[in-house]
Amino acid sequence: MGLKIIKKIEDYKNFYKDFLYNKKIGFVPTMGALHEGHLSLLKKAKENNDVAIMSIFVNPIQFGENEDFDKYPRTIEKDIFLAEKLGIDIVFYTDENELYPQKQTFFVSSDSIMFTSRLCANTRKNHFKGVATIVTKLFNIIKPNVAYFGQKDYQQFLLIKNMVKELNMDVNIQMCPIIREEDGLAKSSRNIYLKDKERQEATILYKALKLGEKILTSSQDLLDNIKLAKEEIENLINSSKLLKIDYISICNASLLEEITKKDLEKKNSINVLIAIAVYIGNTRLIDNEIVSVKIN
Numbered sequence: 104m105g106l107k108i109i110k111k112i113e114d115y116k117n118f119y120k121d122f123l124y125n126k127k128i129g130f131v132p133t134m135g136a137l138h139e140g141h142l143s144l145l146k147k148a149k150e151n152n153d154v155a156i157m158s159i160f161v162n163p164i165q166f167g168e169n170e171d172f173d174k175y176p177r178t179i180e181k182d183i184f185l186a187e188k189l190g191i192d193i194v195f196y197t198d199e200n201e202l203y204p205q206k207q208t209f210f211v212s213s214d215s216i217m218f219t220s221r222l223c224a225n226t227r228k229n230h231f232k233g234v235a236t237i238v239t240k241l242f243n244i245i246k247p248n249v250a251y252f253g254q255k256d257y258q259q260f261l262l263i264k265n266m267v268k269e270l271n272m273d274v275n276i277q278m279c280p281i282i283r284e285e286d287g288l289a290k291s292s293r294n295i296y297l298k299d300k301e302r303q304e305a306t307i308l309y310k311a312l313k314l315g316e317k318i319l320t321s322s323q324d325l326l327d328n329i330k331l332a333k334e335e336i337e338n339l340i341n342s343s344k345l346l347k348i349d350y351i352s353i354c355n356a357s358l359l360e361e362i363t364k365k366d367l368e369k370k371n372s373i374n375v376l377i378a379i380a381v382y383i384g385n386t387r388l389i390d391n392e393i394v395s396v397k398i399n
């Protein structure tokens with residue numbers, strides 16, 4: 104079948120009942136403004152399922168009051184062109200009237216400090232509650248077998264992975280690697296906000312991750328390395344007048360908590376997450392890397 108654009112929940116439900124109920128559905132939720140990061144997820148959904156579905160919805164409840172909801176790029180025609188080119192079967196392109204027909208009073212949120220006070224949760228209050236709620240709503244509507252999320256938003260991936268497990272949702276969550284520009288900058292819909300000089304200096308983020316990786320994998324004690332890596336990353340980012348640090352976190356990749364001596368006992372290796380968020384002007388950029396570190 105060719106690309107089908109569905110805007111109404113009711114229309115999707117009817118289509119599902121008639122054609123999709125016995126198919127393996129791969130699903131990619133997005134906010135549109137597609138770039139190669141999104142496309143890599145869509146390709147996986149296409150390759151590994153009977154039907155590949157993408158949603159496009161800029162979700163107001165995951166944006167804070169002073170964030171960029173209004174100016175978030177919306178490029179629907181180009182997005183649909185790209186989806187069609189990749190052979191995506193359905194674009195669920197819906198709006199607030201459909202998804203929030205009245206003021207939302209039920210939400211999905213986590214009490215875990217992983218999602219209330221670590222990394223992005225600190226700066227973006229209620230962000231993950233907004234994400235968990237919209238993803239749950241979309242899962243309930245689309246009924247996917249597999250859903251694809253990018254490592255670019257690693258904390259979001261962990262949120263969804265933990266959510267489906269704890270809430271017994273029958274969806275397999277897959278993480279896809281970060282797609283980058285040639286100079287290392289992670290592709291992001293927000294990169295278009297950057298002015299020339301800001302765009303140049305944004306590459307410092309990737310350089311900082313690589314510097315961190317190099318220090319973490321050197322032969323010294325891991326806890327010493329973590330401390331040093333944090334300092335060096337901080338110095339590198341602060342060497343640019345345009346960048347302002349929101350957070351630098353070097354932590355246990357599965358729990359987002361500080362790595363202690365106890366974590367290293369009886370282990371051959373540990374996955375360490377280096378996660379960085381910076382402001383460049385008014386634009387907030389995030390990036391991360393997971394480093395597998397051998398323990399001596």
Ligand code: AMP
Nearest residue numbers: 133134140252253255256280281282290
């Ligand atoms: P968004 O439209 O920003 O909500 O992103 C939709 C999905 O694309 C999320 O799962 C993101 O993690 C993923 N994504 C965004 N940027 C990238 C990237 N550079 N590489 C891989 N996945 C990405």
